[in-house]
Amino acid sequence: MPKHTTNSAAEEAEYLKVEMDEVVQSMNKQAQSRARRATNALRNSALDVLSGAGHGRTYRLPNEKGTYVASAPGETPAVRLGDLRKKWRQYSLAKGMADGAQITARIKSDMPYSDYLDEGTSKMAARPYKQKIIDDAKPKIIRIYGKHYIS
Template sequence: MEVSFNQVHQQVLKDIERQAKSRTIRAADVIRKYSNKVLSNAAGRSGRYYKKPDTKKIYRASAPGEPPALRSGTLRRSWEPLPIGEMAGGGKVYTPGIHTDVPYAPMLEDGTPKIAARPYADKIKQEAWPEVKQIYEQPYF
């Protein structure tokens, strides 16, 4: 004779996985929201003024060490949630985050020999952390 909670156990595991996926998506949305905030033309930029090419508009660039200023909006619009990946053995990796395929994103973050860094990733993480933490601290049941 066997006494088992296998059916209940399987349902609980499915519920936890569903909630983990949902929380990961919600957390990625929060991170994207803060990336928009950090990469916006917020007050406090201290860089030089430049004319936008082929227009009469002027914008204020970021100074070295500040997050990049908004000029075209391409970087700010490009962020997408990280995909939820599968591990060997059928398990899944739930990592909240965002990524971009804009080729100059790493150059802005890290700088180049000719361009000083305009780091933004740590600022996004720092500002998003309290809200992301709150999402994961909610009870599962």
């Protein structure tokens, strides 16, 4: 038998609206936290992918004794000074919506030559690495976003 209450339909509707707003707010915070974790996964993958030695030409280091082995065409860029490997910005962009938020997680290299390495130029074959970073991070990011949200 239904329980008799003295609350009006308007009061019940307001109560439900407040409850739903709290659930949406909690889920948005969790999504933003997951986006930060996803950018960390991308950043860690960038460190892993861009950590290898090259198998291409050997060059003398300018103003130093010693040599450096560059990456061969098609390989990920070899580490010489480590700037490409170290200098990344992490972004978690949230776009608010009435019924939630759209959140984008990404990283971007601060090095002006990063696109030239990844795509190549008319005088240099590509040393692709961006898709390798994405492929390495993808299973980790799927696990991050695949967990149930707690309201």
